[in-house]
Amino acid sequence: MGRKLLLQHINVPGINTLEVYRQKGGYTAVEKALKTLTPDEVVEEVKKSGLRGRGGAGFPTGMKWGFLAKPEGVPRYLVCNADESEPGTFKDRYLMTYIPHLLIEGMIVSSFALGAKVSYIYVRGEMMPQIRILEKAIAEAKAAGWLGKNILGTGYDLELYVQPGGGAYICGEETALLESLEGKRGNPRIKPPFPAIAGLYGCPTVVNNVESIAAVVPIINEGGDEYAKLGIGRSTGTKLISASGNLVKPGVYEIDLGLPVEEFIYSDEYCGGIANGKRLKAVVAGGSSVPILPANLILKTVNNEARLMSYESLSDGGFATGTMLGSGGFIAYDEDQCIVRNTWNFARFYHHESCGQCSPCREGTGWMEKVLHRLEYGHGKMADMDLLVDVSKKIEGNTICPLGDAAAWPVASAIRHFRDEFEWHVTNAAEATTRNYGLAGYADPLPELETV
Amino acid sequence: MLKVETTQTPVEFSAALLATFDDIRSRYPEGKQKSALLPILHAVQAELGWLSAAAMDKVADYLQILPIEVYEVATFYTMYFLRPQGKYMLEVCRTGPCCTVGAEKIMDHIEQTLGVKEGEVTPDGLFSWRGVECLAACGYAPVLQIGPEYTFYENLTTESVDKLINDLKAKI
Ligand SMILES: Cc1cc2nc3c(=O)[nH]c(=O)nc-3n(C[C@H](O)[C@H](O)[C@H](O)COP(=O)(O)O)c2cc1C
Numbered sequence A: 001m002g003r004k005l006l007l008q009h010i011n012v013p014g015i016n017t018l019e020v021y022r023q024k025g026g027y028t029a030v031e032k033a034l035k036t037l038t039p040d041e042v043v044e045e046v047k048k049s050g051l052r053g054r055g056g057a058g059f060p061t062g063m064k065w066g067f068l069a070k071p072e073g074v075p076r077y078l079v080c081n082a083d084e085s086e087p088g089t090f091k092d093r094y095l096m097t098y099i100p101h102l103l104i105e106g107m108i109v110s111s112f113a114l115g116a117k118v119s120y121i122y123v124r125g126e127m128m129p130q131i132r133i134l135e136k137a138i139a140e141a142k143a144a145g146w147l148g149k150n151i152l153g154t155g156y157d158l159e160l161y162v163q164p165g166g167g168a169y170i171c172g173e174e175t176a177l178l179e180s181l182e183g184k185r186g187n188p189r190i191k192p193p194f195p196a197i198a199g200l201y202g203c204p205t206v207v208n209n210v211e212s213i214a215a216v217v218p219i220i221n222e223g224g225d226e227y228a229k230l231g232i233g234r235s236t237g238t239k240l241i242s243a244s245g246n247l248v249k250p251g252v253y254e255i256d257l258g259l260p261v262e263e264f265i266y267s268d269e270y271c272g273g274i275a276n277g278k279r280l281k282a283v284v285a286g287g288s289s290v291p292i293l294p295a296n297l298i299l300k301t302v303n304n305e306a307r308l309m310s311y312e313s314l315s316d317g318g319f320a321t322g323t324m325l326g327s328g329g330f331i332a333y334d335e336d337q338c339i340v341r342n343t344w345n346f347a348r349f350y351h352h353e354s355c356g357q358c359s360p361c362r363e364g365t366g367w368m369e370k371v372l373h374r375l376e377y378g379h380g381k382m383a384d385m386d387l388l389v390d391v392s393k394k395i396e397g398n399t400i401c402p403l404g405d406a407a408a409w410p411v412a413s414a415i416r417h418f419r420d421e422f423e424w425h426v427t428n429a430a431e432a433t434t435r436n437y438g439l440a441g442y443a444d445p446l447p448e449l450e451t452v
Numbered sequence B: 001m002l003k004v005e006t007t008q009t010p011v012e013f014s015a016a017l018l019a020t021f022d023d024i025r026s027r028y029p030e031g032k033q034k035s036a037l038l039p040i041l042h043a044v045q046a047e048l049g050w051l052s053a054a055a056m057d058k059v060a061d062y063l064q065i066l067p068i069e070v071y072e073v074a075t076f077y078t079m080y081f082l083r084p085q086g087k088y089m090l091e092v093c094r095t096g097p098c099c100t101v102g103a104e105k106i107m108d109h110i111e112q113t114l115g116v117k118e119g120e121v122t123p124d125g126l127f128s129w130r131g132v133e134c135l136a137a138c139g140y141a142p143v144l145q146i147g148p149e150y151t152f153y154e155n156l157t158t159e160s161v162d163k164l165i166n167d168l169k170a171k172i
């Protein structure tokens, strides 16, 4: 059984209140950091922990903090990314709903480390209930002296505000988020300059995911070295996985990085297997943006090694046979799911969410949606698969922000691994509108690699 | 794309709403009051049900920005209604993970039950519905939300949707 660092007390009644959260050891990280460490020492602990950004890109958090510019007399900001809109991801919502003080504690320690005196939590606007929860928790923390002026008599001042978004996936992209926080449309900015140099209001800014900031609390409490002992290799610590789709027990799980994928799906401690006694057909392991893999490739790498839930193992084999850990949005598809329909659904999503600034993304996502729609509805052509791959290649790498890549990868990977299902939609167009292709050979054992 | 309602029926904001404006504006540094725009638009929509051009102009006035700066934002984000909606707007998640467990069936059922197409308002003015993108609740799918407090309804079945609609009708 893995150690729980974030969700340890999630089921304690009243843990959403300051009182119970304190009883369970809450806010000791603030005390420790503000009273016994310098800001640079906090950054150093986070560096030692090996924590990598939990929002999707997996960039080392301590290193990112180290890049923050510190010009004299210019305010610096910490902005928490609680936009959580990546399809398949719902861990941040869970954390904020049930243990809001963990995020607030993390925000205080992180803001102290970065020298921010005003910080914002940007929450997607649809999470109005979570916004209320956070505002209440902030008021409690402030009344108890954990926020505001001269915290714990250390001379450190911090104000923390919650900012609602307006309903736009793109505002999860950090520079779009900053535009949105400035009261503008969520159009991503051209980088450089990076937010660490010019972010919110043109000032040095760090943007971090909810889970990354929450993880700072156990890192400070236990020390970066202790945290780094959990996990595997460069995938240190624990990770929240949002499990959805055709599972017996979908939900949010905290795992030690390095847990075998097979154990995660089938053991009773986690997802409990595929619902309704069906068989697993495919998995999207890290949110809708990462490549989809057939059952055989998600369970084992091409080298026939067990696939693990870690940054490295999931990306083993590159995009040819691997995928990415991404945001940890783990979507399982059973034998009754149609890959063509799912790919069309995702393409429609990305087309809808493209901000429209770059032509390859704006136009390409629209074309992919249209072509996939006609494949799904029985009007596809054999040439469509190559056409889709061609369009995806023209988007990938040619846009201002990574939404373009995020739109291209699911389509390209679906065709890479499930081409026969797409072809069947063309050759059996009428049948394809009445039944699904089924499991086919997607769970068959991988061919043995020749040993040399 | 939602059509913008351009009629200039004058609107009044309540004293409570104006107080909320001031509270929101106090969260940002001097001169950065435009940051208050999104939260203020949510507050206006919660009070009036939608954002008319007149309401947006008043917000522009309050924040000392141009009306176009408000329209730009209101048209970019999906949560802002630029036309009147039903009193209850049922927003059903239509994205991939929810569809693996029957979100499309739920939407069809709502369409049939309410007798109006996506984006339309029932003749009694009570209901509208639409598909929205992933609501970060995929593990409890299918899901829908109802503003302005964005109450969530999870693990939907056709029966639970019927009950929800009947309960809302009974509230009137
Ligand atoms: C289209 C797009 C959507 C994104 N959505 C989110 C999101 O909802 N939440 C999040 O934390 N990061 C999201 N990201 C990643 C952020 O840009 C950024 O890398 C992240 O917030 C950094 O935090 P971290 O280093 O703690 O992961 C998104 C990126 C892109 C390109």
Ligand code: SF4
Binding pocket: A170, A187, A188, A353, A354, A355, A356, A357, A358, A359, A361, A362, A399, A400, A401, A402, A403, A404
């Ligand atoms: S890639 Fe797409 S979403 Fe990103 S800036 Fe370009 S058009 Fe906008």
Ligand code: FES
Binding pocket: A087, A088, A089, B093, B094, B095, B096, B097, B098, B099, B133, B134, B135, B136, B137, B138, B139, B141, B143
């Ligand atoms: S796909 Fe419906 S909540 Fe995520």
